[in-house]
Amino acid sequence: MVMSDNLEKRMVELEQELQLYKRFVKQLPFPFQFTDYSLGMVMKKKRGQHEPEIHSIVANGQDDVDLHLDIDPSTDLPFEQIETFLAPILDLVPHHIVFVDGNGIITLCNLQAANDTGVDRDSMIGKHIRELLKLPDELIMTLKSIEMNEPIYNQEVLDRYYGIINTRFIRNEDGSIKRVISMFQSLNLMKETEKLAVAGRIAAGIAHEIRNPLTTVRGYLQFFKTDLPDRIVSLIDKLLIPELDRANGIITDFLNIAKPAEVKAEKMNINQFITEDLGILLHSEALLHNIEVHYNLDERLNVYDVEADKNQLLQVFLNLFHNAVEAKVKKTMRVSISSKLYNNIVQIYFCDDGPGIPLTIIDHIFDPFFSTKETGTGLGLSLSRKIIELHKGTMKVQSSAEGTSFIIELPVNKQESAS
Known part of the structure; x- marks a missing residue:
């Protein structure tokens, strides 16, 4: 039983x-x-x-x-799972890739798009694409693609995000839009590269046509000094030779822009670099020019390294400091240097409370030979940005009547011992 x-x-x-x-x-x-x-x-x-x-x-x-x-991933799997899978892969793509739904709401944003637009990419998920691009709806090509219900093929964009855009649709079974995949290829870097190529050709001509005669003239001035009166020797030592050296220095700076020195990269902690290497150099300069220097460093970066050429980075920040000094109009000036871990990069802010850069010229300050100073060559900022770009980073500027901020972004890697 x-x-x-x-x-x-x-x-x-x-x-x-x-x-x-x-x-x-x-x-x-x-x-x-x-x-x-x-x-x-x-x-x-x-x-x-x-x-x-x-x-x-x-x-x-x-x-x-x-x-x-x-x-079939588009019909058999929840698309949110596919986006989660694709996100780290698309972060490796050096173009802007954004997924939106049929209402323009962002469901995926890769790191390149977030970094170039200056946002935290995780905070963009669920927001309208206009909040990412900060443009009116009528200028956003992805929204035009949704409105026309047609993909866009290799269309040139002429707003501040100059480049080429493509869009593709993923549709639901009923034909409605599930996702619009938008890929934007910025051409700004290509435009800058073309400028530097022209600068390189000019620099080669300058080096050949001017540098050799300058060296010859300088040599003969030194040779004839022994046979000239003291008054003429003084003129040569205090004016003529320094001016020849200054002209030669301009040529050297321009050549560095066209063909910069090789980057001798080493791993270093950016916070330590700012407080120790840069801080020591700025300390005496700040006392000399009555400038207060303040630091605000993100402690999370203590376990991250950047691969950089220390001497070249020092050259960049010293140039920014000297520019701030030359722009000083008040008796004292405050300079603040801060670091921040942001997505997969470090952002370094170099800010002063000077009079600011006029809006009419701010778009040209990185152009070679552009300067508002009587004695300036207009090469310092061009060279500085080129150095940062050789470190796989970017350099931007923001300015108002309250002061100027230069934002430098560099890739970081977590230290192996901190993994």
């Missing part, structure tokens, strides 16, 4: 397990084919079918199985 009850209970359990398997197979949203050669059976489910088909085959006596899945 007890055996009969146990057998009946086991039969009920097996029937429940069988029903569980059958219901599970019915719920699978994608087609598949499962072959069990030892049982001599094949289970096949086609797209759109609710019940699978089961057929017999010749058993081969071996315990072999074969499973083929026919998964």
Whole structure:
């Protein structure tokens, strides 16, 4: 009697397990084919079918199985899972890639798009694309693509994000828009590269046509000094030779822009670089010019390194400091240097409370030979930005009547011991 009850209970359990398997197979949203050669059976489910088909085959006596899945990610998987999978891959792409739904709401934003627009990419998810681009809706090509219900192919964008945009649609079964994939290729760097190529050709001509005669003139001035009156010797030493050296220095700076020195990169902690290497150099300069220097450093960066040429970075920051000194109009000036871990980069802010840069010229301050100073060559900021770009970073400027901020962004890597 007890055996009969146990057998009946086991039969009920097996029937429940069988029903569980059958219901599970019915719920699978994608087609598949499962072959069990030892049982001599094949289970096949086609797209759109609710019940699978089961057929017999010749058993081969071996315990072999074969499973083929026919998964269409756009219809068979929640697209949010696909975006989660794609996000770290698209972060490696050096172009802007943004996914939006049919209403222009961002569902994916890669790091390049976030870094170039100056936002935290995680905070952009769920927001309208206008909050990322900070442009009116009528100027946003992705929204135009949605409005026209057509993809865009290699269209030139002429707003502040100068470049080429492409959009593609992923649709629901009813034809409505599930996602618009927008990829934007910035051409600003190409434009700057063309400028530098022209500068390089000019620099080569300058070096050949001017540098050699300057060296000759300087040599003869030194040679004739012994036969000239003291008054003329003084003129040569205090005016002529320094002016020749200054002209030669201008040529050297311009050549450095066209063909910069090789980056001798080493791993270093950026906070330590700011407080120790740069801080020591700025301390005496700040006392000399009555400038207060303040630091605000992100402690999270203490376990991150940048790969950089220390001497070249010092050249950049010293140039920014000297520019701030030359712009000083008040008796005292405050300079603040701060660092911040942001996405996968370090942002370094070099800010002063000077009079600011007029809006009419701020777009030209990185152009070679552009200067508002009577004695300036207009090469310092051009060279500084080139150095940062050689370190795979970017250099930007923001300015108002309250002061000027230069923002330098460099890639960082977590220290191995902190992993």
